[in-house]
Structure formats: C-alpha cells, structure tokens
Amino acid sequence: MNITVLSGGVGGARFTRGLLALLRERLPDGAGGTTAHVTVVANTGDDLWLHGVRVCPDLDTLLYTLGDAVHEEQGWGRRDESRRVSDDLAAYGLGWEWFTLGDLDLATHLARTELLRRGLPLSAVVERLAQRWRPGVRLLPMTDHEVETHVRTADGLLHFEEWWVRHRAAVPALGFEQVGLAGSSPAPGVLDAIAGADVVVVPPSNPVVSVGTILAVPGVGDALRTTTARVVGVSPVVGGAPVRGMADACLAAIGVETSALAVARHYGRRAAGGVLDAWLVDTADADAVAPLRAEGWDVAAAGTLMHDVPTTAGIAARALALVGLTP
Amino acid sequence: MNITVLSGGVGGARFTRGLLALLRERLPDGAGGTTAHVTVVANTGDDLWLHGVRVCPDLDTLLYTLGDAVHEEQGWGRRDESRRVSDDLAAYGLGWEWFTLGDLDLATHLARTELLRRGLPLSAVVERLAQRWRPGVRLLPMTDHEVETHVRTADGLLHFEEWWVRHRAAVPALGFEQVGLAGSSPAPGVLDAIAGADVVVVPPSNPVVSVGTILAVPGVGDALRTTTARVVGVSPVVGGAPVRGMADACLAAIGVETSALAVARHYGRRAAGGVLDAWLVDTADADAVAPLRAEGWDVAAAGTLMHDVPTTAGIAARALALVGLTP
Numbered sequence: 001m002n003i004t005v006l007s008g009g010v011g012g013a014r015f016t017r018g019l020l021a022l023l024r025e026r027l028p029d030g031a032g033g034t035t036a037h038v039t040v041v042a043n044t045g046d047d048l049w050l051h052g053v054r055v056c057p058d059l060d061t062l063l064y065t066l067g068d069a070v071h072e073e074q075g076w077g078r079r080d081e082s083r084r085v086s087d088d089l090a091a092y093g094l095g096w097e098w099f100t101l102g103d104l105d106l107a108t109h110l111a112r113t114e115l116l117r118r119g120l121p122l123s124a125v126v127e128r129l130a131q132r133w134r135p136g137v138r139l140l141p142m143t144d145h146e147v148e149t150h151v152r153t154a155d156g157l158l159h160f161e162e163w164w165v166r167h168r169a170a171v172p173a174l175g176f177e178q179v180g181l182a183g184s185s186p187a188p189g190v191l192d193a194i195a196g197a198d199v200v201v202v203p204p205s206n207p208v209v210s211v212g213t214i215l216a217v218p219g220v221g222d223a224l225r226t227t228t229a230r231v232v233g234v235s236p237v238v239g240g241a242p243v244r245g246m247a248d249a250c251l252a253a254i255g256v257e258t259s260a261l262a263v264a265r266h267y268g269r270r271a272a273g274g275v276l277d278a279w280l281v282d283t284a285d286a287d288a289v290a291p292l293r294a295e296g297w298d299v300a301a302a303g304t305l306m307h308d309v310p311t312t313a314g315i316a317a318r319a320l321a322l323v324g325l326t327p
Numbered sequence: 328m329n330i331t332v333l334s335g336g337v338g339g340a341r342f343t344r345g346l347l348a349l350l351r352e353r354l355p356d357g358a359g360g361t362t363a364h365v366t367v368v369a370n371t372g373d374d375l376w377l378h379g380v381r382v383c384p385d386l387d388t389l390l391y392t393l394g395d396a397v398h399e400e401q402g403w404g405r406r407d408e409s410r411r412v413s414d415d416l417a418a419y420g421l422g423w424e425w426f427t428l429g430d431l432d433l434a435t436h437l438a439r440t441e442l443l444r445r446g447l448p449l450s451a452v453v454e455r456l457a458q459r460w461r462p463g464v465r466l467l468p469m470t471d472h473e474v475e476t477h478v479r480t481a482d483g484l485l486h487f488e489e490w491w492v493r494h495r496a497a498v499p500a501l502g503f504e505q506v507g508l509a510g511s512s513p514a515p516g517v518l519d520a521i522a523g524a525d526v527v528v529v530p531p532s533n534p535v536v537s538v539g540t541i542l543a544v545p546g547v548g549d550a551l552r553t554t555t556a557r558v559v560g561v562s563p564v565v566g567g568a569p570v571r572g573m574a575d576a577c578l579a580a581i582g583v584e585t586s587a588l589a590v591a592r593h594y595g596r597r598a599a600g601g602v603l604d605a606w607l608v609d610t611a612d613a614d615a616v617a618p619l620r621a622e623g624w625d626v627a628a629a630g631t632l633m634h635d636v637p638t639t640a641g642i643a644a645r646a647l648a649l650v651g652l653t654p
Contacts, residue, residue, distance in 0.1 A: 052440025053379055088434035091459055107415035113379025132418055
C-alpha cells in the first residue's frame with residue numbers, strides 16, 4: 001500500500017505520526033515498522049536564509065516529530081532546546097531576534113547548509129538528514145528550488161516568517177507573493193509519489209500557505225487531478241476556527257471563509273476540476289456533511305482533534321476509510 | 328602616533344593587548360583609551376567555510392582578546408564557552424568533529440555569514456562585528472578575498488585547519504599552497520596603514536602561515552619595504568622552539584631553522600630587501616644579538632614571554648624602543 005501525504009508543519013507532522021502508528025498496528029512488517037510505504041511531500045515555501053543558514057521549518061518539524069525528538073507541547077523544534085547561540089547572537093543587533101533559533105535546531109540548519117554548499121539539492125540533503133532521524137517515511141521537499149513566501153500588507157511586503165512569527169498574522173494580509181514558485185518544479189519523486197499512490201492524504205495543514213503552496217508547484221496540481229489514487233483531506237478548520245496557527249488570516253487574504261465547508265470547496269472536488277475526492281470534518285462541523293454530500297463529496301464527520309498519537313491514528317483510519325481503504 | 332601590527336591569532340592578539348595597555352598608560356586620552364592609533368592587519372589565510380558558516384580564527388581571536396571576552400587559558404574562543412550545537416551536529420556525521428565550534432563562537436560565525444550574504448566585504452563585516460567588541464584598535468583583514476591555506480603532505484593536500492588542529496602539525500608538511508592568495512589584494516586601508524604608520528610591528532605570530540601569509544598578499548611586502556615607518560619584529564621562537572603552536576613544523580616545511588636568528592634572517596632586513604629594521608629576541612636567545620647586530624640589525628634581548636598584560640606591555644615598550652619610539 002502506497003500512501004502519499006502533502007504536509008505543512010505541525011498539523012501534517014502530527015497527522016503523519018498517527019497514520020504511521022495506525023499502519024504499524026494494522027500492516028506490521030514484523031520489525032516495528034509497516035509494510036505500507038508512506039511518502040510525505042513537505043511544503044518548503046516558508047523556508048528562509050537566516051544568519052547565513054538555510055532554515056526549513058516544515059521539513060524539520062516533520063523530521064523531529066517522526067523522529068521522536070520534537071518539543072511536544074510546542075509542536076515544533078527540539079525537545080530540551082536551549083538558546084545559547086541566539087541569545088549571544090542578539091548582541092550583534094542584526095535583527096530577527098524574534099525568530100527562535102534553538103541550539104539543537106541550529107545543528108540541523110548547519111548540517112543542511114553544509115550539504116547545500118557541497119552542491120546537493122535539497123531533496124538529497126533531506127535524505128541525508130533523515131538518516132539520523134529515521135522518520136519511517138520517505139520525506140521529500142515539494143521542490144528543490146528556493147521558494148520564498150512574502151505577504152502583501154498595507155505597509156508593503158513582509159517575509160512570511162516576519163508576518164507569521166513576529167506579527168502573529170495580526171497585520172491584515174492582502175495576499176501572498178511566492179517568489180520562485182512559478183518557476184519551480186517538483187523535487188525528484190514527488191510526481192511519481194502522487195501518480196503511484198493508492199491514496200493521497202491532505203492532512204489538517206494550512207490550506208493556503210502550506211498545502212496551497214505545494215499544490216502551486218507546477219505539475220503537482222495536475223498530478224493530483226490525474227492520479228488513479230483517491231485523494232482525501234482532513235479539515236484544518238474546526239468550528240469556524242483553525243485548530244492551530246492563524247490559517248484564518250491566510251484564508252481571509254485569499255477571500256475564503258474560515259469554515260470546514262468553505263475550505264473543502266476551495267480545494268474542490270476532483271470530478272469538478274479540484275484536487276480532492278473526500279473530506280473529513282470535525283463533529284463540530286457536522287452541518288457541512290449534507291451540503292457537501294449533495295455536491296457529490298465522500299464526506300464524514302468525526303472527532304478530528306489530534307490529542308495524542310492513538311487518537312490521531314483513529315483519525316487517520318477514518319480518513320482512509322472515507323476513500324475505501326481499511327488497512 | 329600611528330602603530331600598525333601585522334597579526335596572526337593568539338600571539339598577535341596578546342601582544343596587541345599589551346601594546347594597548349602600554350599606550351593607554353603612556354598616551355592616555357582621558358577617557359580610558361589612548362591618543363595613539365593602532366591598526367591591526369589580521370591574517371585570514373586560515374579562514375574556512377565550515378558547516379555553511381565562515382570561520383575566521385585569527386580575526387575572532389583578536390576581537391575576543393581585545394574585547395575582553397577571550398578564554399584566557401586557551402588563548403582563543405570565548406570565555407564560558409559550551410558545545411551544545413556541535414555535540415548535536417556530530418550526530419549528522421558530516422566530519423570535522425575535531426574542529427571546535429563553540430556555541431558563543433558560532434554566534435559570531437552566524438553574524439559574519441549573515442553579513443557576508445548581505446553582500447558586505449569582509450572588511451566591512453569586521454567593522455560591524457567590532458562595534459560589539461570595541462577592540463580599541465582599527466581591525467582590518469589582510470584582504471577581502473577568500474584565501475585558503477592547504478598543506479602539502481606525502482599523502483596529498485590537507486586543509487590547513489585539518490593539518491593544524493586535527494593532526495597537530497604532526498604530519499610532515501612539504502609546503503603550503505594558498506589558494507586565492509596570489510590573486511588577492513589588500514583590504515581597503517591596509518596599504519595606507521603601513522605607509523602612514525610611525526612604526527609597524529610584527530608581533531610573535533607564526534612567521535610562515537600567519538605573518539608570512541599577510542606579507543604574501545600582493546602589495547603588502549612592497550608597502551613594508553617602502554614605508555617611512557620603522558618596522559620591528561618580536562621573535563616567536565624562544566630557545567629554539569615556538570612559544571606557542573607548531574611554528575617549527577611550518578618553518579621546517581619552508582626550510583627555515585627554528586631559531587630566533589634564522590627567523591630574523593628569513594624576514595630579512597629592509598636595507599637588504601627584507602621587511603624588518605629591528606628584532607627583539609628573548610634573553611634565552613641572547614647569542615643571536617651579536618651576529619644580527621654585525622649584519623646591521625637593531626636588535627636586543629629581553630624577556631619576551633607574555634605571562635600577563637603588564638609583562639606584555641613591557642615587551643611592547645622594548646620593541647618600540649628598539650626603533651626609537653618611547654611613547
């Protein structure tokens with residue numbers, strides 16, 4: 001069984017961890033793993049060069065979460081993190097002090113930057129870093145090209161991280177400009193992972209700046225529209241608010257209501273030119289089921305809050321069941 | 328009074344600290360500084376890109392030593408240093424684990440790399456970093472070009488740092504290859520600092536891979552030969568051995584005996600086409616005084632071991648006195 005996940009950071013990483021727990025239980029390989037093959041295509045649109053090193057927030061959240069090293073409460077970064085370097089770095093007054101650069105996290109950034117300097121494409125770098133973390137999935141960046149998301153505001157352009165981390169998305173966004181995205185191409189393996197999957201999952205990641213960015217890599221949207229896999233999404237919006245993060249501010253910027261119903265329609269049904277076949281909403285949004293079903297969606301309501309790994313495994317099972325898969 | 332120092336790392340930094348102490352005492356500016364102007368031209372031939380960041384060992388040793396932040400016993404690196412990042416980085420297995428990258432030191436490397444990425448030449452980067460450390464001197468890299476020293480051995484080329492730090496210079500060196508040196512040019516201010524000085528001091532730094540590298544930047548040797556300043560050196564060899572480091576291995580590689588006498592002759596008298604006018608040797612090498620004086624050198628013997636700052640101030644005073652300067 002081949003499953004491909006299109007993931008942002010925390011939401012996608014937690015979902016994938018639950019999915020893996022499910023697969024290890026239902027399709028064990030006898031060695032603690034699973035016979036299923038999971039490929040995760042990660043958003044890299046939030047990546048940035050900071051203080052000379054390349055930072056890839058979503059890829060690292062995936063590595064740490066799946067590699068059992070994540071700061072659990074925070075959802076990103078390393079457990080037992082410290083800030084010795086960044087506290088000292090602040091004395092140089094170069095700015096961006098609001099962007100956390102943990103010491104352990106920096107080790108990853110340094111390793112990545114070293115490998116990039118050696119000439120490796122990001123996908124090969126990720127493969128090398130994954131040798132340490134053994135995430136139990138094939139982890140691919142959406143592209144080997146550098147893509148940088150900027151946010152249009154009334155005061156001008158902000159780097160996505162400046163808007164997201166520094167301003168907590170409180171400055172109204174008028175839109176997003178993703179430098180390099182239109183000229184990018186999918187990283188090696190990405191299109192095959194979509195075309196050759198039994199099911200593609202869109203986890204509860206930010207539909208605009210995470211999944212939306214992956215879908216905008218030239219070729220990825222078409223791959224989703226033409227794959228023989230079935231494609232199921234889990235709503236990142238519960239009861240009219242994002243479960244985590246400021247996805248509402250992103251949705252507002254592109255004129256989409258923050259509701260499970262509106263996000264489903266934003267992704268669209270494949271039969272109608274969109275990218276999804278099925279949509280799992282939270283029980284809080286059960287009223288979205290009837291209208292979506294009337295439109296032809298495979299849709300169900302279930303508890304979708306990822307409290308812990310077993311709960312998340314159950315959510316993954318519900319999502320897979322929606323497209324007829326019961327591993 | 329304008330004094331220019333051509334410095335390597337620890338030896339040059341400690342000497343300069345003593346020189347500054349002398350000048351603050353003899354030529355006080357009333358605000359804790361000195362009315363004398365000291366320019367330090369630092370060797371950058373040991374610099375390297377490591378794990379994506381630019382490391383400049385001698386420049387940093389100068390900043391930390393003159394900025395009262397150096398690890399005193401070690402002679403380089405920061406006081407109260409830790410290795411949280413590098414211990415974690417080792418888990419990626421990228422090599423060079425023997426090269427210490429302290430957490431606080433990394434903050435400097437990150438700041439420097441950030442500024443280089445912004446397009447600043449190294450000299451402007453150093454000026455910016457010096458705003459934090461207030462070294463009390465004008466600190467200039469010998470060049471804004473990247474120069475990288477490699478060591479020829481029977482087993483092939485090693486990066487200088489690999490030979491020096493990892494192998495402690497125990498692998499016999501057959502010579503040095505300094506990539507980029509012949510095509511480099513002095514950083515802005517370097518030639519003027521030599522031409523406009525009252526005295527140029529060559530402190531007890533490595534005569535081959537520190538001072539020798541600075542002298543090999545096209546134009547620097549000629550500037551020394553033609554300046555109206557007097558040029559005085561302090562022997563880095565005491566009693567037939569380097570005071571610190573493995574300068575003997577470097578001298579052997581270029582066929583120069585490890586003695587105060589031989590190093591003086593290696594630099595050469597300006598009147599005879601060399602770069603020095605005067606040479607201060609240790610009392611342990613008093614027997615070098617007579618032959619050098621016979622050759623026309625201004626030469627004296629004195630205690631030259633830089634035990635502490637007051638002692639080093641005294642050594643600086645002796646060196647300046649040799650060229651007729653008594654600040």
